[in-house]
Amino acid sequence: MLKLQHIEMILAIDRAGSIRAASKQLGRTQPAVTKALRQAEAELGVAIFQRAPSGVVATEDGRAILHRAGVIQAEMRRMQEEIDQRRGEGTGRITVTVSPLAANRLIAGAIKRFRKRFPKVHVQITGGHEPMAFGPVRDGVVDLVIGPEPQGKDVAGLSVAFLVETPVSVITGESSRWRSCTDLAQLVEGDWLMIGTQARLPYLQRHFTSRGLNPPVARVTSESISSVLAMVQDSDFLCTYPGLLLEQTLAQWRIRALDIRPPIRPARIAITTASDRPPTPALRCFCDCVSQEAANVFQGAIP
Known part of the structure; x- marks a missing residue:
């Protein structure tokens, strides 16, 4: 052996x-x-x-x-x-993958709460997107993902704790030829880009297929949200974007959110961990801190 x-x-x-x-x-x-x-x-x-x-x-x-x-x-x-944590030593490591929404609205407050209880535990934070973010959780490389919850077959081997529901907006440049569009059908032939990798393409296309539309193909993808916004700004690019990030984004970038009717189906943000791996005390505490921070930040958005 x-x-x-x-x-x-x-x-x-x-x-x-x-x-x-x-x-x-x-x-x-x-x-x-x-x-x-x-x-x-x-x-x-x-x-x-x-x-x-x-x-x-x-x-x-x-x-x-x-x-x-x-x-x-x-x-x-x-x-x-x-x-070690049960003995009160409070050491160890937690690895976290965060979506853009979690990175901008949740992680800082959660870390502040967590460090009051486990100041010696090292927290490694990386950016990532579904569905590629879930494999490392199953394999034990990552402890948790804070972002859109897994769907369909991606749920296998995972435990999901719902946090908040965010509207999904379509953004484009302020001077874009699409700036007055309200119907998703008008945007099928648009030039789409996408936050994440090509593995996320079904997550974009389902918004169209659910309405009986031929889905577009995003020819440009980026895991950097800053690069996505820089490309959308002052251009005709189209991109889906978490509505709970819109206010601060529109204040900093020359971008417009389209008034799509009926609205695109919202995304459910959750904490995702491995279902067959018991969490350490520090990991349980960290998940609690994320939940508390989400309740505090999104008071009016949690159904």
């Missing part, structure tokens, strides 16, 4: 890109790391790495093994953090 020391070794080799570099990082001799790798490969019956010009790279089997090894290592870390 593969031992924890083997998992540590193969993950270190993968990060370092060579056995020599991994041995330095681990403070072990190169022969000891090589021996651990050979033991792991013998136990599993497959080669994990193969030689490359500058070191080693994972084989196809190796990539699957390394993925599982990373999940195991993350769970071992969480187990130790659980124990």
Whole structure:
């Protein structure tokens, strides 16, 4: 059976890109790391790495093994953090993926609340978008996502705690040829861009298909909301945008929100965590802080 020391070794080799570099990082001799790798490969019956010009790279089997090894290592870390936090040491780490709405309206207040209870826990925050943000939660790489809730098959393996419902607006430049449009059907042939990656395209297109319209294809996508707004400003670009961010956005950018009738179906913002992984005390506290902040910030918007 593969031992924890083997998992540590193969993950270190993968990060370092060579056995020599991994041995330095681990403070072990190169022969000891090589021996651990050979033991792991013998136990599993497959080669994990193969030689490359500058070191080693994972084989196809190796990539699957390394993925599982990373999940195991993350769970071992969480187990130790659980124990430490129950003892009152209050250390550990939380990884959070936030949507633009959460990044701008929720995360600062939530962090302020959280640090009063767990000042020593490190919080790593990254931006991300559905549906790609949910895979790392299932795998244990990310602890939670604050953003649009998963839908359909994306819900599998996840636990969802609703926070707030945001209107979805369509924005364009102040001088855009679309600035007076009120019917989504008029915008099908428009030049659309999208916040996020191409994986989010169904989230844009469903607004059109639900009305029996042929959906547009966003030819430009960006994970940077600032770059999206810069492209929309003073242009004919069209983009869906969270309504709860509109007020501050319109005050800073030369952008107009279209008065689409009937309105586009709103988006539900939620905290998404793994359903099969018990949260640490710090993670439970962090989720509570996010919920409290959402209740405070969006008092009139929560149904």
